[in-house]
Amino acid sequence: MLRLMKFNIFRFAAMAAVALALTACDDDDKFTSRGDLFQPRFATSPEVTVKNHNDMTLVWYKVNDAVGYTVQLFEDSYYQRLFMELETTDPYVTIEDIPYATTFYVRVRSNAANPANNSQWARCNFSTEARPDYEQILMGVSKTEIGDNDAIIRWRVDAANPVDSFSVVPAISSDIPSVSRYVTSEEKQTGEIHVTGLTPSTLYTVNVYDTSKPRKYDKPYNAVSLRTTGPAPATVEVEPTDDLSAMLIAANDDPETPEGTVYDLLAGTTYTITPFAIKKGFVLHGPSMGDRPVIVMNGTWSTAANANIASFSFENVELRNQADNQYFFNSGNPFEMETASFTNCVFRQIRRGFWRHQGASTKHISNIEIDNCWFDQCGWQSGTYGTFAFGSGNKDEIGTYDQIDNLTIRNTTFSRGGYKQDTRFGWGNLVNHSQSSHPINLIIESVTFYDFCINQRLVDITNTERSTVTVRNTVIASDMGELLSLGSGTRTTFSNNYATTDYRLGGSQIRATSVGAAAADLFVNPDGGDLTLKDHSSLIFINEAGDPRWLVD
Secondary structure, three states, X not given: OHHHHHHHHHHHHHHHHHHHHHHHOOHHHOOOOOOOOOOOOEOXXXXXXXXXXXXXXXXXXXXXXXXXXXXXXXXXXXXXXXXXXEEEOOOEEEEOOOOOOOEEEEEEEEEXXXXXXXXXXXXXXXXXXXXXXXXXXXXXXXXXXXXXOOEEEEEOOOOOOOOOEEEEEXXXXXXXXXXXXXXXXXXXHHOEEEEOOOOOOOEEEEEEEOOOOOOHHHOEOOOEEEEOOOOOOOEEEOOOOOOHHHHHHHHHHOOOOOOOEEEEXXXXXXXXXXXXXXXXXXXXXXXXXXXXXXXXXXXXXXXXXXXXXXXXXEEOOEEEEOOOOOEEEEEOOOEEEEEEEEEOOEEEOOOOEEEEEOOOOOEEEEEEEEEOOEEEOOOOOOOOXXXXXXXXXXXXXXXXXXXXXXXXXXXEEEEOOOOOXXXXXXXXXXXXXXXXXXXXXXXXXXXXXXXXXXXXXXXEEOOOOOOEEEEEOOEEEOXXXXXXXXXXXXXXXXXXXXXXXXXXXXXXXHOEEEOOOOHHHHEEEHHHOEEEEOOOOOHHHHOOOOOHHHOXX
């Protein structure tokens, strides 16, 4: 008898728990009485038909006694971010012109005359297709043209792809005001807007539009992002006679010196420093006017083990390495780095390679940004590691040690890489990320290559998965090998690229147009380091491709 009582008590508790769980469910999904309508049953498989890339049709069987149906599209599988809701009396719906390359989560309900008897939701999901090819005319915003409250936006003027308006919208917070308006006739002609009224230290998304297009999601061109500048955590004025090397080493070990301290260098000065294993970030900043300060390195930067670095940045300086067999940066230790940034810098005599990872340890960099820089006469000694060699782990081992989220190279030149001087040397790949499966977002925009990466592959991300590669407004004037070796699922964007006859393999991998002339005929004195475009009838000049510094009227 006691055993039976225990069993009944257990059964009652279990039934009570089930009842409580049902009570906690969404009221919309409760079947409350025999008078409730049946939920819609979809008529096709797959449930949604997508046409014209971003139009959708959903059909279900008619439900008796339903006075109508509610259809909702959500942007998440938890049905929290509602994109659209509509009511219909027909057992089907067609929605045109919705965002491209987006997964939507749909639910449909039969509605009764008494809302208390509405049906449960029927659910499905679908994805629209990628947007068909369109011109990528909006250029990335140069860090040299971004201030605390303003920025200059540029696009490639193309009569077949006009621009009539723009928007600059905060990427994260909706509380910060956005800026948008129609462009003036002068701005249309120059392809340039000076945007003011921005908020310091804020990430924005920039778009330009052709609002004459009939469909909403065909109006914008490619989007780019910018982050406005803000106040530095601390600033140190460096005098010409100061020992910059000693100052940096002392700050590296001083817990009172804040991460991201800016060291202001005077125009025309020269400093010799001994690089070290950095524990926290800093900024070496030269003035935007006058001769760049020159920093002569007699070694290689690295990181302390398990360092967490916010910003490792160089602005408006010239960097040289006087030591043999050295890189600019070479680390075998594990580290985290938010941003490595190089803006308006000149690099000379970085002899063995620029940025190398080695050793079986995890290295994660969120952003590497190279903007308005010139790598000239680098790679003239001992080895062909190239610009970026992310090679953590054992040789030929494919692992997950290197994670580089974003690498952007913009408004930059790579020239005179050493091969002509000695065929044993010369930098190899621009990017070698072939030993990691982590995806990378790689952008190469408005870049000129001359006598660089000779007989070598420009980009090798063979073993990454689902990477993104963008190459646009770029000039190949060098006898390289294969341009790209991409991993599975890589998404690519190529636009307005050109190749001189110096590149013998053709530019089809990046949809480059051959200009039918050699670098010696197009540039003023390429072997002497002057790549100013002298042929203004060239498509390179007409369509403003390559590093803008060489496009001089």
